[in-house]
Amino acid sequence: MSSATATKPAATTDAEATNGGSGGSPPSPRQVLCPPDGINPALEAMEYAVRGPLVLKAGRYAAALKEAAAGGKPANLPFDSVVLCNIGNPQSVGQAPMTYLRQVLATIACPWLLAQPNIRAELPADVVARAEAFLSSTHGLGAYSESKGLPSVRASVAAYITARDGGEPADSDAVFLTNGASDSVKNILEMLVRGPTDGVMVPMPQYPLYSAALTKMGARRVSYGLLEDDGWGVGVDDLEAAYAAAVADGTTVRALVVINPGNPTGQVLSQAVMEGLVRFCERHTLVLMADEVYQVNVYAEGKTFTSFKKVVRSLGSPVELVSFHSTSKGMIGECGLRGGYMEVVNFHPHAMDVLYKAASVSLCSNIPGQVAMDVMVKPPVEGEPSYALYKQEMDSTYDALRRKAAKLASVLNTLPGISCNPSEGSMYLFPRVVLPPAAVAAAADAGMKPDGLYANELLDATGVCVVPGSGFGQAPGTFHIRTTFLPTEDAMEQMVNRMRDFHLGFMKKYGGETTA
Amino acid sequence: MSSATATKPAATTDAEATNGGSGGSPPSPRQVLCPPDGINPALEAMEYAVRGPLVLKAGRYAAALKEAAAGGKPANLPFDSVVLCNIGNPQSVGQAPMTYLRQVLATIACPWLLAQPNIRAELPADVVARAEAFLSSTHGLGAYSESKGLPSVRASVAAYITARDGGEPADSDAVFLTNGASDSVKNILEMLVRGPTDGVMVPMPQYPLYSAALTKMGARRVSYGLLEDDGWGVGVDDLEAAYAAAVADGTTVRALVVINPGNPTGQVLSQAVMEGLVRFCERHTLVLMADEVYQVNVYAEGKTFTSFKKVVRSLGSPVELVSFHSTSKGMIGECGLRGGYMEVVNFHPHAMDVLYKAASVSLCSNIPGQVAMDVMVKPPVEGEPSYALYKQEMDSTYDALRRKAAKLASVLNTLPGISCNPSEGSMYLFPRVVLPPAAVAAAADAGMKPDGLYANELLDATGVCVVPGSGFGQAPGTFHIRTTFLPTEDAMEQMVNRMRDFHLGFMKKYGGETTA
Incomplete structure (x- = not known):
């Protein structure tokens, strides 16, 4: 929703205004959902770069390669594969699912x-036991669960949180299961935003779900900059300045979003910084929205993940906190199952009731995603038949991610004009690219953003698809790209070479630095 | 979003304002998400009766019965089982999933x-072939698909629609796969609603997803009454009157919602009526939102489902149409898998782009739901190993639904003060209950709606959970309940007896009719 005026859409005679490609009916003299003002302007304004035009183009390249291969002909492209580094989607680039x-x-x-003796005999005993326990205590995968999710899964989540936080208790009634973490984020924002002057503080760079959701709701995004020169850290002084500026602008600030480990930036916050953020929320009566979906994706030596829940509790803070988690990330990477949860802490009972009601309108999150969440937070333990394979799979995925994160950052840092903070956690690097003025000018001529030009030429030349930094936000005058390090190590090797060659060629073409 | 003023929430000293039950932290002197004005008022105003307080109470009764049974003690309740007839959730009341x-x-x-020879040998060959085809052409269940859903599944949906509509072509690019039909409905409403004077025409009674979504968006619901005395039919004159009144009230009407077969009302529209509705939308330039999730749940002799797509095409109409479908209903009843699609017709290309962008922000719908949709629209065919069992399962479910619909309606119609149109389709009956004045007065004393009192006493006395008609909307002065006919035939037999006894007792208690 938005503050747009609600006028009847203008008539259009656009001959293209037919049927979205499905053919067969005559052009409409008038349409409801058409330019210039027939569509909710907040949706028109919304942007989401992770799946933007570059990704559609990458899809067309992949289709062309596939078609050419099927026909035994060359595709007339300067690369033989498309490498999708635009999105944290591990199983699309070769990661195998966890067997258990x-x-x-x-x-x-x-x-x-289970009813076929020959099949049952092949299944590990702990799998059989777990499936039977689930089937006997629920209506299975095919029934709507209660709106917040299956009680048994919420209990598993609460037990996981308790163990993670060193015994700090969690309540399964404060856990809501949703389709991925995205739905949880949207549910909370929808509660927070009461009108067009309400605002939410979001890091810059940020994961664009936040900006997209706020734009759609017609609310204000209050950006606070992450400190690139300080490893993408957060400075409370910067937060205070951003807050004060927003208030001076008539914004009622309602919440602070913190993404830890960072997306797209990969930093892992220290407990001291986190305490400062909690105190900041206390000072200004803000809900703390903790996007912690990368909580087990921490690679840097000496860094560990601390939850905001633990910090809030250790401070005895009354801050209203929501922590988001997902099956899509971690070492299991089950994006397609769309499992997610949020834990709410220090919420008013009435707010809990409203959250329940909002969940009810969507009936429930998908049950396979709930099952995936259950297994993620309650995996096999030592002594169980499936433990050894589980551990091996998790460890090898983790070790590979750590190696790939380090490797990609170190190669990028050898390139002239590129500097890249290490990925302490998450699945991304967000290297800064110093673009030559000629490239900035060429982008302006082409009606593109400079980092968009870079990402576009990278895709055209190499088949590597990354997201321009402008899709996440960046300090004025700086340019970045976000890339995952999820492809297999073989694919990464090749990709890194292609990126190096491209980058050197790009710098040469536009007269930039060619030596580091 | 709403038109609410954006004020800072008042401080609260409510001692209960702690942490939604998770214990351990001190009460907050101030909270963000708290009464009286801390929560988006549009969410506060939203109602969704299908999962309201009555359902929570039914859940408590079920838990008490379970606990008592586990302890070998009586539960001190006047019934020995809870029968959930509040929601179309077949597998929660005993329907088995489709094996294939x-x-x-x-x-x-x-x-x-598939890699275990002993397991593979037990699986039907067509199952193995289908799974292998899926696995070789996709990234499996664990990767995000493209935002609109997997191309192969959208192609299956398009082929289904084409066959359903007698060859009228469908385009897989005009098909969007979503988490249930609910997400599709919300996506379209979010495009339509540009501000607080935009409105959407919705039947009364209606499925409360529509009212809830419009309330949340701060938009206007323009109700048009269904004609109970005419089998819950739709009269174009009534539509015109409702439209004219809305326009006179300053509403910009944007779309017409039609639910066919009806929910909660069960009627199946004739092609002639449908043509009148399409012409109505043409006349007033409205998007036609066709909720067709019960399209295969048609039981009445001589009635068949006709899609609005077919009617729009046969008229050569330029009306923008969206048709919603779901895996949750039909004969498979896969509610928990949250599969759904919408087909859009006659949409402007730009509207298609905005829909794509909106889908992208949610990344994709869950893949198990997409697989379920694929199987639903492309089931085994004659000659395939799984066909016989598939056909037997579908036929027996269908036959049982038809018998149960007829039986429940006929019993209800024998009761004094109850009249019930037959369920020509869908999964519901919406009987009218003539409540005695003393019951209406007792409800007022208790702060309840009269049909809420009836449903509440029914639950307390029998364990049968239905939804008061007021949750769907009803003509002033009339009272209804919505009940599914999904329990097994044995359970229905018992339930019908309990309902009869309760009803006669209720009428006696409040001095109503006690003979039909």
Whole structure:
């Protein structure tokens, strides 16, 4: 919703205004959902770079390569594969699912398997036991659960949180299961935003779900800059300045979003910084929205993840906190199952009731995603038949991520005009690219953003798809790209070479630095 | 979003304002999300009766019965089971999932199954072939798909629609896969509503997703009454009157919602009526939102489902149409998998782009739901190994639904003060209950709606949970309940007896009619 005026859409005679490609009906003399003012302007204004035009182009390249391969002909492209580094989608670039998780999911999905003696005999005993326990205590995958999610899964989540936070208790009634973490984020923002002068503090750079959701709601985004020269750290002074400026502008600031480990920036916050952020929220009566979906993706020596829940509790703080988590990240990377949760802390009972009601309108999150969440937070333990394979799979994925994060950062840092903070955590690097003035001018001529030009030429030349930094926000005059380090190590090797060659060629073409 | 003023929430000293039950931290002197004005008032105003307080109470009764049974003690309740007739959730009340669908889903979920010779040998050959085709052409269940959904599933949906509509072509690019149909509905409403004077025409009674979503967006609901005395039909004159009144009230009407087969009312519209509705939308330049999730749940002799797509095409109409469908209903009842689609017709290309962008922010719908949709619209065919079992399962579910719909309506119609149109389709009956004045007065004393009192006493006395008609909307002075007919035939037999006894007792207690 927005503050737009509600006028009847103008008539259009656009001959293209037919049917979105489905053919067969005559052009409409008038349409409801058409330019210039027929569509909710807040949706028109919304941007989401992670899946923007560059990604559609990458899809077309991939299709062309596939078609050419099928026909035994060359594709007339300067690369032989498309490498999607635009999105944290591990299983799309070769990561295998966790075997135990999928065995449990399959057995729950199809109780018929358990009834076939020859199949049952092949399944690990702990898989059979877990599936049977689930099936006997629920209505299975095919029934709506209660709106907040299955009680048993919420109990598993609460136990996980308690253990993670060193015994600090969690309440399963304060856990809501949602389709990925995205739905949780949207649910909270929808509660917070009461009108067009309400605002939410969001880091810059940020994950664009936040900006997109706020734009859609017609609310204000209050950006606070992360400190690139300080490893993408957060400075409370900067927060205070951003807050004060927003208030001076008539904004009622309602919440602070912190992404830790960072997306797109990969930093892992220290407990001291986190305490400062909690105190900041206390001082200004803000809800603390803690995006902690990368909580187990921490690679840097000496860095550990601390939850905001633990910090809030250790300070005895009354701050209203929401922590988001997901099955899409971590070492399991189950993006397609769309499992997610939020834990709310220090919420008013009435706010809990409103959250419940909002969840009810969507009936429930998908049950396979709930099952995936259950397994993620309650994996096999030592002594169980599936433990050894589980541990091996998790460890090898983790070790590979750590190696790939380090490798990509170190190669990028050898290139002239590129500087890259290490990825302490998450699945991304956000290198800064010093673009030559000629490239900035060429981008302006082409109606593109400079980092958009860079990412576009990178895709055209190498098949590597990254996201321009402008899709996340960046300090004025600086340019970045966000890249995952998720492709397999072989693919990464090749990709890194392609990126190096491209970058050197790009700098030469536009007269930039060619030596580091 | 709403038109609410954006004031800072008042401080609260409410001692209960702690942490939603998770214990351990001191009460907050101030909270953000708290009464009286800390929460988005549009969310506060939103109602969703299908999962309201009555359902929570039913859950408590069920838990008490379970606990008592576990302890070997009586529960001190006047019934021995809770029967949930509040929601179309077939597998929660005993319907088994379709075997083939679950075999396919399990095999896709766990490719390990295919690699075990002893398991593979037990799986039907068509299941193995389908799973292998899916796995080789996609990244499996664990990767985000493209935002609109997997191309192969959208192609299956388009082929289904084409066959359903007698060859009228459908375009897979005009199909969007979503988490249930609910997300599709919300996506379209969010495009339509530009500000607080935009409105959408919704039937009365209606499925409360529509009212809830419009309330949340701060938009206007323009109700048009269904004609109870005419089998819940739609009269174009009534539509015109409702439209004219809305326009006179300053509302910009943007769309017409039609639910066919009806929810909660069960009527199946004739092609002639549908043509009148399409012409109405043409006349007033409205988007036609066709909620067709019960399209295969048609039971009445001589009635068949006709899609609005077919009517729009047969008229050569330029009306912008969206048709919603779901895996949750039909004969498969896969509610928990949250599969859904919308097909858009006659949409402006720019509107398609905005829909794509909105879908992108949510990344994609869950993949198990997409797989379920694929199987639903492309089931086994004659000659395939799984066909016989598939057909038997679908037929027996269908036949049972038809018998149960007829039986429940006929019993209800024997009761004094109850009249019930037959369920020509869908999963519901919406009987009218003539409540005695003393009951209406007792409800007022208790601060309840009269039909809420009836439903509440029904639950307390029998364990049968239905939804008061006021949750769907009803003509002033009339009272209804919505009940599913989904419980097993044995459970229905018992439930019908309990309802009869309760009703006669209720009428006696409040001095109403006690003979039909």
